Amino acid sequence: MPPALDITHLTKHYRMGHTVVRALDGVSLTVPPGEFVGLLGTSGSGKSTLLNLIAGLDSPTEGTLRVFDRDLAGMSRQELSEHRSRSVGIIFQSFNLISTMTASENVALSMMFAGVPRAEREQRAAALLESVGLGGRGHHRPKELSGGEQQRVAIARALANEPELLLADEPTGNLDSKTSGEIMSLLRRLNEERRKTVIMVTHDPALAARYAHRTVTMLDGTIVSEVIS
């Protein structure tokens, strides 16, 4: 089985006015399937840029980036959108649910983009919400849900098209410590029971140390340390 993630000499340069920002400066990293990786670093270290590149939300300047042996660097915009739709599931710090849609509609939306028929979407959305502990709450809008519940909806949405790779960007950043623990347990459960590869960006070393198999620390666009928990 190919590695879930295989990165070599990945660079990403932004042009801001007349200066070039080296957000990523030659990063190499390999993640085997089923690993839970914590990506640690301060703001501006390049960890979010790396996550965006893996998610296919952005294209690298140089280097190779393979997700389950599929090279993202050469992908067209259409191929990248298919990658986001089927190969990865993204979880955000601020949940990013669509406020005008109910929980189940939010979950179903990603299946709509993947072309899943309507009846199947509704059925699968209900099952996914059930599996993240929100059974029967599908008709609620995000505003009517707590932060922890909203993040569970977001996780259900990320799982909708059954990706092997989950990308979480500060998933507990907006949550209190008790709810954070619940969300992290859910992620660990998905990693252990459903064999999902998880890459989680965080600025909290304790959180990374407690839940991740390996903690990768970044600074100024490069990897400075890798610690196996």
Added chain:
Amino acid sequence: MTWADTVRLAFRNLGQARVRTALTVGGVSIGIASLSGMVSLGVGLQDQLVDRFTKSGMFDSITVTAMPLGRAGGPGGRLGGRGRAAATPTPSATPAPSATPTPSATPTPSATPSPVPVKLDDEAIKKLSELPSVKAVYPMLRIGVQVKLGDYTEFTTASGVPMAAKEEGAFQSMAHGAFFASDTEDACMVSMDYAKRLADDAGTLVGKTLALSYAVSAKDASAPAGAPVAPGLPALGAAGLQLRRVETPCTIVGIVERETGPALGGASMVTGLMLPLPKARAIYNVQVTNAQSLLRDQAEARTYPSLSVKVDSTRHTQDVEDKIKAMGYSAFSLNDLLQGAKRAFILLDVVLGLIGSIALAVSLLMVVNTMIMSILERTREIGVMKAIGGSDAAIRKIFLIEASAIGFIGGVAGVALGWVLGRVINFGVNIYIERQGGTTGNLFSTPLWLVAGAIGFSILVSLAAGIFPARRAARLDPIHALRHD
């Protein structure tokens, strides 16, 4: 992402911003209302005119003469002359004048070589009737008769009116009485002008019987019996030509308001006195009006000065007219005039449509503005949709459908609004026309093609207005969009 999903999503998004959607739809509907209202005014005016023209019988009838109207010359004169003169192509074809016309002695003109069949006789009527799209062919007859009512006598021109004319022109609405019940009865109609000469109150004439008299050759056995004419034509009498006076009654059954306007085609049937066509024809066939007709061969069928050919639809008029011309007759219709009028109306429709489009152009800008606002407001949402797998094409489709949906709702509302406004204006204008004593009608006509066209146009225009904003939405950078708040 299927079309059904996209449409559902688009309508749902519109429903989320109700006030803005309602305002934009309102703007579009005003634009479409002004456009469809203007075009329906153009169509309504055209319908009224064409309808009036069609009912007048002017455009589905062709006047057939033996020779081009302008070239008919000779002793018989122009149209007013007896058909015989016009029907004579060469002098050599004319039978020699004979004091004793016997049926067998004189060759008929039809036996002489003639390059084109130009005789307008019963044979010609039969031939023309057999042409495709021809509904009826009848001669246009003018006969001179003496009219007697009580002490009043006058010489007047009578025309023959076919039963088919009942639904046409002046005969559609009679001032008094009714059209002939059948073409075999001894009935007649008079024009309003003529009726006023006969009686102070025209209405009292209906049911009165007129005595018509005319002269026939004494030798003509086929003519009805009558008293010999002693005085009046002594010269003819001296030449051995005997005339008899024939009298026939006719009861006035209706009084017709004479039509104004060009007296052509079906409209020209209104004269002072109108007889059923078979009766007029019978008189025409035996009547003697001048020396030439007195001298003619009795066996020779009389020819008519002109024929009227009725076509089943104005669309076929030109076609039939061309065929008749190819047969060697001279034909004339007002069809060209109608076609010209229709072209003028297309121009009017375009001009009215352009005026109406000004409001539509404004509402188009409104759609662009609404869509840009909507995209700005939903930037983050677009970012989310892209992050979870929404492709550029899917995002573009959502916004294009959203714009089209505004166009569809606005189009339906606009056509309805335009129709209601048209009704209201029509109502007001008709009250005014009625007070002025005119005939009321529908100034606005909204046919189905206009409804479908206006809604379709509205969708198309809104779709076009959505192209630029939708493209902007599709090209949004998801990372920037996700940071947006």
